[in-house]
Amino acid sequence: MRQDLPLFPAAASTGAHQVDAITYVWLVVAAFFSLLIAGLILYFMTRYRRRTPDGVGAATGSPLLLEVAWSAIPLAITLVMFAWGARVFFYIYRPPSNAVEYFAVGKQWMWKFQHPEGNREIDELHVPVGQPVKMIMTSEDVIHSFYVPAFRMKQDVLPGRYTTTWFQADRPGTYHLFCAEYCGTEHSRMIGSIVVMEPTDYQAWLSGAAPGQSIVASGAQLFESLACNTCHRPGPGMAARGPRLEGLFGHQVVLADGRSLVANEDYLRESIVAPAAKVVAGYQPIMPTFQGQVTEEQLVELIAYVKSLSATPGDGTPVSAEASRAGAAATGPAIAPGATAPTSRAPATPTAANPAPPGR
């Protein structure tokens, strides 16, 4: 594969073929205009060579039609290519709903991967062919970039945030993984491979490699060992000091200062490492921060666990345990999308509709 001088890398994903199609057309257009200009220059400079020392050129101007034409035609071409490129871009960045989520953590100077089944890898990621794979990624330090040339996909990996991308590999093989955002001394050695396998081979590899529990199960264990359940899933008859997490992911959350948002991975991560940043309406800001106590991998497991709680919304402790909480907007905003603070609750403590004025 590498003996002759290849001009294109292997195209091994559904997205890669779409990008290559754009490239082919652009190459033709670019070659056409480059050769046209070069050809015209070469032709004119010979045809209109100065014949006498005092020769001058023609005094004519440019017809308006010509100016309009060579403005409008490039504009049309570029707008068409823009629209096509935007379509492919939207395809590249909108993972299908059945994509399996894998997690990546970039740090100086390695890639750490976590399979949903629990397997961990460093610098190498095994995936099955034909399976949409959604990468949820973060960085532990500086900005990196997850780049697989064979898939024609790239996504910057940022500290303090999750970024996502996805691909569906359609050819088994081993493909380069590069870090594409300069990140320090060993930037050029922060490389690895994506190993795409037939589904049966992949299953064999999964069980053959260090068999672990799924990340959801790991997350459930962490939830217990870090005592999250004491506030977020109290026993019967006890007041919940924190919002219920069942059915939280993907739904609307109303905050103490009146803002509302949809709970996503970034929100969950921030709630664990910097819980004071966004306090849910009706609750006291008493959650301690777990910054420094959990690694990025453990964060990924906890988040995967909380996400799994939304598969069956409404699970967990009965509503009566919440009634003693005056603000009990807990179940309301957590489950009903777009709901504002229910007005039927006792307004003794500040509700989401009238957040407490900021401390004077």
Add this chain to the structure above:
Amino acid sequence: MSSTHSALQHHFDTLDQQREASTFGMWCFLVTEIMFFGGLFTAYVVYRLRYQAAFEAASNSLLTWAGAVNTAVLICSSLTMALAIRSAQLDRRKAIVWFLLVTMLLGATFLGIKAFEYTTEFREHHYPGPSFHFDAPPADPNPHHAEMFFAIYFCMTGLHAAHMLIGLGLLSSLLAPAWKGRYTPEWHNPLECIGLYWHFVDIVWIFLLPLLYLFGAHGTK
């Protein structure tokens, strides 16, 4: 226009041309200053939208009375600057110097009050860095968010104060020529240009005041 006026430079044809070029140049420079402060205003907008509660609380902790007094001081200094130029138009040599000195005094007063504010804030450990401490509001107890406000506050007011200092330097460079009678009704363009600069520094403050000092004070709510 007299082409032998002592202020006419060799590459200009008339004093009018020189004056117009000079004034236009100062306006261009002020445009660059707007872009310069613009970066800080951008950072302010971004973080205020994100950390509203913390920003409100931090803004409330500033000495609003100091900001108010400083605003009055600066506006008066712009008035005296304009009066200095008016004096030049009326060919009143000593009045020019007098008004310049008062402008400088008011500018120094501004800086003095600013220094007082800074020392107060330093003493309360509102200065961003390892020893930062601020009683964060319940709505947003993350101390880093209030710290962000103070980082931007010190950068913006610090940059503004640096411009005031430069302004004081520029004003002092006008004193000697003014005393010697170089500024006449026919030619007092340096006064006008430095006046423009001074008014600009004043206007920047007029924007800083509400954004930094006033937005947290809602009254009762």
Add this chain to the structure above:
Amino acid sequence: MSANPNATTPDTARTSVTAPATSDLALPRENYLNAQYGLRSWLLTRDHKRIAILYLISVTAFFFLGGFFALLIRLELLTPEGDLVGPDTYNRLFTMHGIVMVFFFLIPSIPATLGNFLLPLMIGAKDLAFPKVNLGSWYVYNLGALFTLWSILHGGVDTGWTFYTPFSTTYSNTYVITAALGIFVAGFSSIMTGLNFIVTVHRMRAPGLTWFRLPLFVWSMYATSLIMILGTPVIAITLLLVAAERTLHLGIFDPALGGDPILFQHLFWFYSHPAVYIMVLPGMGVVSELVAAFSRRRIVGYRVVAFASVAIAILGFLVWGHHMFVTGQSLYTATIFSVLSMLVAIPSAVKVFNWTATLYGGAISLETPMLYALGFIGLFTIGGLTGTMVATLGFDVHVHDTYFIVAHFHYIMVGGTIMAYMGGMHYWWPKISGRLYPSFLSKLSALIIFVGFNLTFFPQFILGYLGMPRRYWSYPPEFQVLNVLSTAGASILGIGYILPLCYFAWSMRYGKAAGDNPWGAVGLEWTTASPPPTHNFDVTPIVTHEAYDYGQAPVLGEEARVV
């Protein structure tokens, strides 16, 4: 004073130079070069022409310094393993190459040398509006250069010329603050130059010189100056914040302290994208002059080209986000920046078509400056087309931060700007120095540069699409062949740049006297002596004709011909 037959005619926009007798061509007895001698007369000069020479010396020195770094980079990349220098050294090399070339060569090059020299001459003025500010700008440039040189001597910076946070604010162990301050200070030099040019063009045009009679070089200098004064302050405040964050531990760009590293990228690129138009617009202005002079024809679509320069300046401020397509910004934001980036390409395309159309029906002479101009048009076309390619969202995801991007911007900056700069130097050298240079050698150098350039950078397009990322010290072995080709080209390119240094220096002593107008071109600068007197014109010209009015152009005498 030199016997200038044109001195008495008010209508000096078009002159007829009677063919002088063979032995009469001599340097004018008094010109700006010999008006005063001594170091002080140069270091304290107010003459825009002398200041242009001062800048010429500075930017040339930095060009070769940046080129030296490039040489080391290309030598390292001959082999896949990192073996010539260590990874940290390599990271410093590409950073300093970028900083030196962008801020200390490309941005000042044409404006501060050719612009400074020619702008007053082209509009019939005695000097720029603010000569002392002009001299001050050179000193400010040198102060910035001093900071940067200090940081180079202490090991250099390793953040990339883009200074992305949090690497530059928290993780880098090099002298980031010094380098940032160097660029900060040099930026003020840029602002001072731009401000000077704007006021000059507005206020100091000769009688009769309306806006639409201005040479297109002046239009492009004006558009460039607009960008300089509007954009440069933003990089200034951004780098100041980076320095403040490093010293005072503010958290503006640090996520651990509530900050946002992407905010840095927005602020940085808000200047740095218009900056590339600061680098290319002057080159386009030069090319307009060269194509007109060596086709002896008015540029086709004069007004369109003039407006296109201003359009590029304005639109250039709206597209910075195309450097950030893969940062995780919203899809809709990316879409807007992509379509605007397509729009900004159109005025450039229109210029290329107009230049080509000017050749049609021209009376073309392939002197060295014209070779550079034609090379510019071809290479800029390729560079610009690859620009529209990378503005295409789906395509950019693959090639962002690869050698494709490196090739794209080098086609514009080296194949474009530097070729135009060389063309301009060769065109106006007789005016600046009063001397001619060897024609064959100069044409040979142009050819060497053209070949060397393409061999260096075309393989990089392929490398980039194959997936080789930028800023890689070591790379997978399958990329080696293309890297070797690129390095071979670079060595040829280097030779091409050294030759002009040699023969320009030679010409100062041994070159034939050029006379007022060796090219038979139309323009106010050609109506005065070569080199010009300190005050530029003995009599202020009064302009009554359009630009490039070759209808009754100067007649060349045999002796005044260059070839």
